[in-house]
Amino acid sequence: MKKQKFISLTLLIFTGILLMAGCSDKGSGEGTSGSREAPSEITYATTSDAAGLSPIDTNDSVSSNVTYQVYETLFRQNPETLEAEPLLAESYETPNENTWEIKLKEDITFHDGTPFNAEAVKYTFEQLKDPERAAPRASLLEPVESIEVKDEYTIVLKTEEPYGPMLASLSHTNAAIVSPKADKEGNINKKPVGTGPFVFEEWAEGDHITLKKNEDYWREAPEIETVTFKVVPEVSTAISMLETGEVQFIDKIPSDHISRVESINNVEVQKAEGTRVSYLGFNMEKEPFNDLKFRQAVSYGLNQEAYVSQLNGLGLHNESIIGPKVFGYNEEAKSAGYEYDPEKAKQIIQENGYEGQEVTLLAANRDNYMKMAEIVQSQLTEIGINASIETMEWASFLDTARQGDYEMTFLGWANSTADGSELLYPNLHSDNIGSSNYMRYDNSEFDQLVEESRTSVDQELRKEKLHEANLFAIEDAPMIVMDHGMVTLAHHESVDGLVVDPTGMWSLYPVNRK
Structure with a gap:
């Protein structure tokens, strides 16, 4: 929007009168260059509602x-x-x-x-x-x-x-x-109470969550007065709202939409290599998923690069469970997985009587998981496994997966600690079956390696043990890595100070509106 260099005193006085009378129209004629909200407010569009608001009781x-x-x-x-x-x-x-x-x-x-x-x-x-x-x-x-x-x-x-x-x-x-x-x-899962820069205001489930500025914050109070987490199930709708100024930022931009977002005037896009890993997991308490031969057949039959190639640069192919941005990564693990070999997959399936095996792929109704499910379904069909897809809303999916009520599913781990021990231990150690070990994986040899990676303050020794545990899990294949993700965030140019870190987290404390 071009700025006029000279404005008459009469126009300034008239504008002031209009503002005091409350006659301004925030949204008209502004398009993407403005916002429908006051500069002290910020709205974020999320495709899923929160599962809860207690850090003790949630993990998403x-x-x-x-x-x-x-x-x-x-x-x-x-x-x-x-x-x-x-x-x-x-x-x-x-x-x-x-x-x-x-x-x-x-x-x-x-x-x-x-x-x-x-x-x-x-x-x-x-x-x-x-x-x-x-x-x-x-x-x-x-x-x-x-x-x-x-x-x-x-x-x-x-x-x-x-x-x-x-x-x-x-x-x-x-x-x-x-x-x-x-x-x-009370119930902090519905009404959270912390020490942070923003105070809980309300939660209209399925629609929005509102936070207010903490005027008594122990550091300097934030500049943003009101934060709204707006539930917008359709990504395309969320992007349109960013374009019109109804929301000021979105994150985790699906690969199919990144070019559209990058083309929007007055919107800035952040992209960086992240700590997140996404994977296909097997329920190790059910047959035939607890059979290594079956998991090997699936592993040989999956071409993860075919999935990554559709991510428009927002994912990396790497066989290692521990990603390059996570403590404990070793380059040797990059190609340690089962190479794509559909003929070998078919041979294993025929030799072990799994031809025509019926399986159900459980997927949360998010674009990335749905894309994984569709690609994996097609590739499994090619090697002789009949796969169907079952989709669920996010919170229901989490409950179902945690309870082990599935056969094969797609999951991700943000690696918020950026530490390999806090990737392998919660996801694959037998201590966590029924909580974060969705695969219900139970292997004492693996457990021992992970424990050794945790029970030392010698960081070089920890790296060695993490590498051993990583290679062990890759070979035993309770999960198959689909990709290591890039972190993304797009915000209106009026938003200043908003930065996404490699774990995908962002804080609104340093943010202001220009």
Whole structure:
């Protein structure tokens, strides 16, 4: 929009009168160069509603986008280096390999006015570990044997064995500290109460979630007054709303739509290599999926490059479960998977009596998972396996997959800690069957390797053990990597300070509207 260099005094006075009278029309004639909202407001379009708003009780990226603005963790990852830095913590020390003494920042309150202190941290971590609560990311603190309050602002975590990824785990969104009072007296999965820069306002399920600026935030208050998470199930509709200014940003842009988004005037696009891995998982408690021969046949029959080639540059082909941006990656694992060989796949199927095998592919109703399902269905048909596709809405899909009520499914892991131990342990260690180990994989040899990668503070040794565990899982194939993703985000040019990091997370705290 061109700016006039000279405006008469009369026009300025007239404009001021109109504004005071409330006669301005925010949306008319602005197209993509303006916004239908006041500059102090920002709206994000999400294709799925949150599963919940408690960091203890959820484990999905849609929910985390909201909780990341409301709650805070003791440590946070530097968005550039992905190394842990203090947030609610002031400092820490390790008197010995099994003890972490963490000093907390003082004079911080939760949104309900109750104090943030060591008792609140102890309560949160005990809830995260409580078997009855069955937190999906209890694995973050599984090695912690005791949680002690040394004084009002000092918490002591003790482990039975050294725990190498401790700071990475304490930086994870699901290790965020909740208000004990709010959790005891209400339902923080519906009405979250944290210490973060934004305060929960309302949740109209299936439509929107609204947050308000935390005027009493312990750091400088954010500039954005109101944040709206708008549920827009159709990606094309969300993009149209970005184009017209009804929403100011979107993320996780599907590959089929990236060129359209990049062509919109006054919209800026961020793309970078990320930590996310997407994969095809087998239910290891059901036949024939618990047969290595069957999994090998599927592995030989899948051409992941055919899928990646359709991602328009938003995915990378790499056989390694641990991706290049994640701690523990070794280049040797890049080509360690089963190469694409449909003839060999057919031979294994015929030799083991699996010709014509009926299987169901469970997929969440998201563009990327649906694309995976369609490609895999076609490729399985070519090698003699009859695959059908079952689709579900996101929250229902998560419940179904967690309960093991499927045969084969498509999943992703954001790798929010960017640590290989916190990829392999929650997804494939037998401790987490029924929670984050959707494949229900149970292998003692693999478990031992992963445990060795966690129970050391020697980072080079951890890398060695992670590489061994990674190669083991690739060969045993409880999951087959489909791609390692790129992180994407598109925002209107009026939005300043919004950056997506390699884990796919973004904070609205530093954001303002120009």
